Amino acid sequence: MVSFIISLNNDMRILDKNTKFAYLGKPGESFSKGFARRLSMVLEVVDIKKDKKILDLGFGMGVWIREFVKYTLPGNVFGTEYDREIFDSVHKQLIEELGIPIENLVLCSGENLLFEDELFDIVFHNEVLEHVWDDAKMLNECFRVLKKGGYLIFFTPNSGWPFETHGMFIGDKYIWGNIPLLPWLPKFLYKKLITHVRNYSSSEIKSLIKNSLLNYDYELVLHRRIFPGFDRLEKKNKYLGRLAKKFFYFLEKTPLEYFGLSHYVVIKKL
Numbered sequence: 001m002v003s004f005i006i007s008l009n010n011d012m013r014i015l016d017k018n019t020k021f022a023y024l025g026k027p028g029e030s031f032s033k034g035f036a037r038r039l040s041m042v043l044e045v046v047d048i049k050k051d052k053k054i055l056d057l058g059f060g061m062g063v064w065i066r067e068f069v070k071y072t073l074p075g076n077v078f079g080t081e082y083d084r085e086i087f088d089s090v091h092k093q094l095i096e097e098l099g100i101p102i103e104n105l106v107l108c109s110g111e112n113l114l115f116e117d118e119l120f121d122i123v124f125h126n127e128v129l130e131h132v133w134d135d136a137k138m139l140n141e142c143f144r145v146l147k148k149g150g151y152l153i154f155f156t157p158n159s160g161w162p163f164e165t166h167g168m169f170i171g172d173k174y175i176w177g178n179i180p181l182l183p184w185l186p187k188f189l190y191k192k193l194i195t196h197v198r199n200y201s202s203s204e205i206k207s208l209i210k211n212s213l214l215n216y217d218y219e220l221v222l223h224r225r226i227f228p229g230f231d232r233l234e235k236k237n238k239y240l241g242r243l244a245k246k247f248f249y250f251l252e253k254t255p256l257e258y259f260g261l262s263h264y265v266v267i268k269k270l
Contacts, residue, residue: 012167012177022167022174023196024083025131027060031067034229038126038155038264039067045222045266046151048072052121055079055145057110057138058128060086062094068124074099078120080106080113110138113145121150127262129156130166130198136212143216143269151221152267157199158225159183160258168193205263217270225260226252 015022028035048054048071056064059079068077077100081087084107091105108114110125110132123142132138142152157165164182167175170193182190183199200208202225209220227248234241251257 012175012179015174015176017169017172017174019174019176020083022169022176023131025058025060025127025166025197027058027086028063029061031063032229032231033234034231035063035067035126037229038226039064041226041264042124042153042266046122046153048122050076052076053078053119054122054124055113055115055120057113057123057125057142058082058131059090059094059105062090064124064126065094065100066098069098069100075101075104078104078106078115080108080110082107082109109133111141113141115145117144118147119145121147123150123152125154127155127157129154130200131196135198136208139209139212140215143213143218143267146269148269150269152265152269154265155226155262156205156265157197158260158263159199159201159204160225161199161261162259164194164199165261166194166197169195200263202258202263205265209265209267213267219268219270220265221268222264222266224252224264225257226262226264227259228261 048068050072052072053076054068054072056068056077056079059065059081062079065077065079081091087107094100094105095102106114110128111134123146129135129138139152146152161183163178163180165178167177168179168182169175182193202223205223230241230244230248233244252260
């Protein structure tokens with residue numbers, strides 16, 4: 001069975017079940033065109049000015065932090081990271097290169113943000129929510145540290161996308177790669193193979209927001225599903241990659257957005 005699955009995707013690899021990034025996620029190492037498109041979407045909705053304080057939750061290799069300092073002062077950019085190894089290897093570099101104060105970068109979990117109430121104008125996380133132990137508590141924490149009138153912005157996997165991008169577990173092995181049709185399995189069967197991460201339907205996202213923000217007034221400013229950036233395809237074949245972008249980005253304006261890769265959510269704290 002394992003050999004058959006791997007034959008469907010040459011990028012798949014069989015790894016040990018204790019592979020760390022299976023549980024904590026594999027952070028982006030560069031600000032791809034796909035990430036740039038996501039940032040442009042954010043800028044269409046939220047005005048990032050020099051006096052805005054921004055928290056990047058789960059900053060990983062710091063690619064989003066490097067972009068945020070282009071729009072606001074370094075002292076207004078904050079970040080958290082849960083993986084100590086990544087934190088130790090990256091945070092000093094961000095401090096030295098970008099001038100971010102050392103106290104702005106904090107080692108902590110998303111469910112326990114080590115910041116005071118109502119500190120930030122924007123709380124942002126990109127493909128982090130699906131990895132935490134308690135997603136409802138994390139969203140609640142995001143709102144706790146968010147100022148009134150501030151925005152919570154996040155991207156997280158959509159269960160309508162026909163590939164599981166976080167791999168799966170079979171026995172004592174972790175199968176890393178894009179696995180076709182796995183997200184479309186019945187939930188009880190999906191969770192037997194995918195014990196390390198979540199993906200969400202549109203109704204699940206709305207229910208999660210409602211249940212985690214019971215003590216707050218908020219406005220769901222935007223919720224849509226988006227397709228991937230097709231960066232790897234464009235590198236292999238420039239014309240085919242550009243054609244895929246045009247086609248799938250058009251689908252985002254139709255009911256077929258249901259099959260998008262990720263949810264894009266913007267919530268305003270009232």
